[in-house]
């Protein structure tokens with residue numbers, strides 16, 4: 246990409262986002278693209294991971310090209326500095342997902358004690374299935390009693406009393422054995438995170454390989470622990486997703502409605518906003534203010550969660566958060582945490598939009614802060630909606646611009662929903678894979694990154710893989726990219742290859758199954774575990790792969806790490822900050838193959854990334870003799 250000027254048609258694929266970016270430029274709203282332009286050229290030491298700013302003997306740089314000093318003041322060379330930085334990134338991602346998971350669990354725990362009136366058990370059957378994994382006898386017990394026992398056992402998995410994570414029982418034997426042999430079986434969600442930060446301190450970890458193996462263990466604790474808890478307990482409280490229909494793109498923001506964007510990650514907030522919105526009194530207040538009603542739309546992963554579970558429309562993915570404001574028709578953007586630009590209040594200043602923060606962890610100067618607690622969540626949600634309604638008359642019609650039509654999507658693909666669509670068992674999918682109609686399956690996950698034209702990396706890769714008879718599952722901003730482009734509709738099966746297309750058409754499925762938010766990447770792990778067990782192999786033997794063509798966040802680094810540690814070959818688009826260390830590059834791109842049966846690849850060109858994945862799947866099929 247040339248960083249000379251920011252022209253909307255060069256920066257984002259979606260036509261509505263282009264129009265909104267034009268409007269943002271006219272209105273003087275600064276975007277991430279403007280800030281990226283202002284940062285050019287970005288620091289080469291930072292980009293290759295050899296800059297260390299950990300202690301006050303530094304900051305130091307280890308020059309990988311031997312022109313400058315080869316070691317930091319403490320003696321760390323480029324390999325160690327890169328490994329320390331990468332471990333810190335993996336840990337930040339694991340901490341983010343797992344702290345989110347802990348909040349879901351704490352809410353669930355309070356619900357079980359009748360201490361959070363807005364929350365209840367919606368999927369009792371799932372509660373019982375989870376209880377079984379945790380060796381809790383649920384027969385003849387009231388649901389709340391089962392929930393209380395389950396919550397206690399899950400809380401232990403965050404602390405030091407646990408030596409293993411119960412959900413790893415969902416992984417096949419062969420995969421568990423690889424973890425055991427490598428010494429990377431996750432022990433406890435918080436413990437491995439804390440130990441990782443300990444290891445990054447000067448004078449602790451001195452072996453790059455040893456540090457990174459702990460990174461894999463920490464990441465596994467996220468995927469098979471913190472994230473999985475967030476997903477599963479969310480399903481128990483708010484309902485396990487079923488296949489549904491909704492809409493995606495900026496046109497879901499409606500002209501004559503009180504528009505409230507829920508942005509961030511945790512459904513314990515967004516679900517309560519939805520619940521309050523259904524109350525007649527608030528609907529009447531909206532009508533009294535001159536609107537037709539209240540329109541809740543999602544952004545980023547909290548949007549994905551309520552799209553999946555409740556069919557709520559989605560305004561866009563990460564880089565749409567500023568563009569949504571540029572419609573001039575948003576009464577409030579309500580946030581919890583993660584992937585939220587700290588500039589949102591300034592951006593909203595161009596319009597009447599109120600930015601409302603809800604978490605003590607994520608406050609923005611100038612925002613309205615209405616703190617969310619499980620005990621009072623529903624009342625806080627009502628307060629938020631009342632503020633948005635009161636803001637509706639402040640909207641300036643001259644600043645409103647809502648072009649275009651929303652794109653229909655089919656979503657709601659929990660593992661349960663996928664199995665149901667297949668007739669109750671993974672057998673038909675495995676048969677289609679064995680017969681070669683479906684060559685394999687790929688999870689495309691992760692973010693937008695302004696260094697890449699928004700959604701382009703996702704879409705090129707997705708279209709190419711579908712064409713080659715590969716079934717896709719997607720989460721996070723990747724899934725939203727596909728939604729905006731019309732790929733989450735059964736009609737998009739016409740883009741599939743000659744083997745995949747009839748399978749999709751017979752089941753009336755889209756070629757890409759939207760499996761939810763980034764913590765819902767844990768659903769992909771559950772599915773992989775079930776398929777591998779059914780075939781009697783390790784996950785690393787399956788004809789599958791992962792990809793993150795536009796990743797930006799530390800959470801995405803962690804997801805990539807637990808995919809690879811679980812045995813899934815994973816191709817990254819934007820290069821991670823590791824190229825200052827040949828040792829780290831070798832470890833991640835080849836040596837891990839011997840340890841966990843999978844490795845990373847980096848390929849910024851999505852067309853070439855597709856080739857890598859297609860070849861990988863062909864190799865795996867050959868090895869399985871299919």
Ligand code: BF8
Pocket residue numbers: 510545546562563583584690691692693720721722723762763764797798800801
């Ligand atoms: O957790 S895909 S930009 S919104 S980090 Fe963020 Fe990346 Fe989007 Fe969701 Ni995930």
